[in-house]
Amino acid sequence: MYDSFRPGQVWHDTKGERIQAHGGSLLFVDGTYYWYGENKERSTPGSGIWHWGVRCYSSTDLYNWDDRGLIIPPVPHDPDSPLHPAQGMDRPHIVHNARTGKWVCWLKVWADDGSHLSTVLTADSVLGPYQIVRTGLAPLGMYAGDFDLAVDPVDGKGYYFFERVRSELICADLTDDLTDVTGRYSRHFPQPHPPLVREAPAYFRRRDRHYLITSGTTWYYPNASEVAVAGTYHGPYTVLGDPHPTDPSGTSFRSQVSSVFRHPSEPDLYIALADRWLPHLAEEQSNQTEAFHQLYASGGASFTPPPVDTSVADYVWLPIRFDGDMPLIEWHDEWRVDAR
Template sequence: MNTTGTPSPAPTATPLRTSITPGQPWLDTNGQLIQAHGGSILHVDGVFYWYGENKEHTTGGTDVWHWGVRCYRSSDLYNWEDCGVIIPPVLDDPDSPLHPAQKMDRPHIIFNPKTGQYVCWLKVMQPDDTQKSTVLVAEQLLGPYRIVRTNLQPLGMSAGDFDLVVDPSDGKAYFIFERVHSELIIADLTDDATNVTGYYSTHFPHPHPPFVREAPAYFRRGHLHYLFTSGTTGYFPNPSEVAVATTYHGPWRVLGDPHPDDDSRTSYRSQICSVFRHPHKKDLYIALADRWLGDRPVDARKAALMFETAFASDTPSEHFRRYEQEDPEVFAMPDTSRAGYVWLPVRFDGEMAYLDWHDEWRIEDYQEANSPEEGRPGGA
């Protein structure tokens, strides 16, 4: 049984995987498409846990936006066992942030060493286009989780895509988020990691989409802090950007597009959601990305121009209504229940971080760490 109370699908003879194949369908050990979108990986007691949005019922033809947060576990990052829905949808309360019709996105879970709890933040888009946060805590990674904050507007701001970071040296936590359609904010979290303290810094200001940076994905390599971000074009993919700093609060320097060989200017038709450092490899960082539109053809330049024109006007909603009427197939809600994943290793050249395309790649091809320190976030 999974945590929704319904029987899990009967196991099938799914062949064991021995590599990562970006963009190809990824099935769990039951032979079902993995549903862990916009999420990340945690490594706990020698086991990898991959969690994210459960989109199994989000086919584009209904008002179902999510079906909770789902989690999988693995010993090799190739083959994933379904652990079920660890934060289930709330079906009987339309006002709950966990109701399937609520636009809940991008769960991020951290372990807080100061409280011994797992803390999960969720972004929930509101009908008036503001975006608010819901915060939950649990004693175990797989739950049960309980809501401790809803309708939170950190620092009084509309908080969009985000990442959570815990400093490995002192346990201090940070909330990195898009101040919707404006700039990126890096805010200190309280000791329990369920709210902001009030101390924050601002970065990458832009006048409007598609230039505003969203989907921040943080990682640290040695003394350098990194951020991958995307532009703001809805489900349409766009060029990523990488920036570097020597402290969490910057100043941040933009280094450029980590996908320089992608002529389509779509980040390989994907959007990065997080970066995971392998704990047993010397210098292996894996960028996790979602291919939200699947195989749907994408004209990235046209999409960016539409967003730029709409948001540069005083009436962006009217522009988008016209676009939808003129090209309904392009603007139709995608079937994200079948959205794919693009996982790629990060290649470093000096300070610059690149993501080269691989049809197939293997964890075993990367050098083992010589010591535990080399596998930690601050290790070189």
């Protein structure tokens, strides 16, 4: 049993198995927390397996997690399915549609030919079963990379923040059923090429301020995060800088933020959920990360990243504190919800 968070350490579920919920997010439903993400248990170098579906866990304390299984299983017998294990399915995000009662899940699916097409599924329960309602979707005629979803708590309107691949960040309005885009959108943080392009957007709202934490585009190698703030979903966004200013390596504590969770009862507690994709990359090896950034930038679209073992990736969950408008993510070897 756990009674605290221990960032960067191996995290096991209540059966003693390594938790597999990468690129993940949290939901709080009827007194229970649900943590879902990419199941990477079979994603070892040479396996040809990018994912093994979307796995979900439940908890009542955020420390100890029961495995609830694959809420979106892989489709291993159909190579053309977006859920085939060799397909580059990443970063599931689930939101609830109060109008329809449906749970709506968006998936990023990328292929070796460079295409990035979205798949959308719906379910009557947060634990599924989920059914595909759209696939092969290029929102606004664009290839969509890493993304996040937001639903306004008052009017139920949905927003889709996504990386327009190798270009800029887009905020697009969602349709009333939250399964498509309307055509209204705004553009943010344009950059000429990786690793400058911003990816992995993690949206959260605090009071009347809208925040986006993003990372640079350096494959699974960590880099410095960047946070921006705005008065509306569509901005304009003002870049505030790196929310990890106490990390001397400039690699966001060797992790990448996937989402931000607002605690339902602890006042002003926001938790940054991050993956440490390369747990064996030591802190003193940050110079190797910088060398990789330069190599990636010089290679452009033709660059082929080296294989990594994502089956052993770890998690870095840290509280966010605020200095005025600026969110700050500082290191804690161990911390508790009720003692920050």
